[in-house]
Amino acid sequence: MALVNCKECGAEVSDKALDCPKCGAKLRKPKRSTFGKIVKYSFIGFNILMLLWFVVGMGGAADGINSAGSEAEQAGAAIGTGLGAMVIIFIWVAGDVVLGLMTLLTRAKK
Ligand SMILES: [Zn+2]
Known part of the structure; x- marks a missing residue:
């Protein structure tokens, strides 16, 4: 799995994640x-x-x-x-x- 940077806090999160585990920002729609x-x-x-x-x-x-x-x-x-x-x-x-x-x-x- 690839990592992408959260656009809210910049944390590295999985591109499979629906929201950022750090700040909870929505990354993509289910x-x-x-x-x-x-x-x-x-x-x-x-x-x-x-x-x-x-x-x-x-x-x-x-x-x-x-x-x-x-x-x-x-x-x-x-x-x-x-x-x-x-x-x-x-x-x-x-x-x-x-x-x-x-x-x-x-x-x-x-
Ligand atoms: Zn974040």
Whole structure:
């Protein structure tokens, strides 16, 4: 590791240090790791995908209910829609919890 001089007090500090151990001056901003960035963008992308899936899935299911011939078919399609919505929401929440935790764990450290 290289040493740089603190611009506040002139002390030699590691270029990996976020602040000067002598005077506490901020030397650089903490950065998210590349992996942390990937996790953060997957988290955002995942939410967009789930929202699209939910909207498209529910739109298709509504067509199924309207085009069903009998009341039994309508009821079946409605139950299927409810179950489908629950599965999507369950995967959505589970994915958010996992990715959310990973986003927290990979965030910029001091
Ligand atoms: Zn200093």
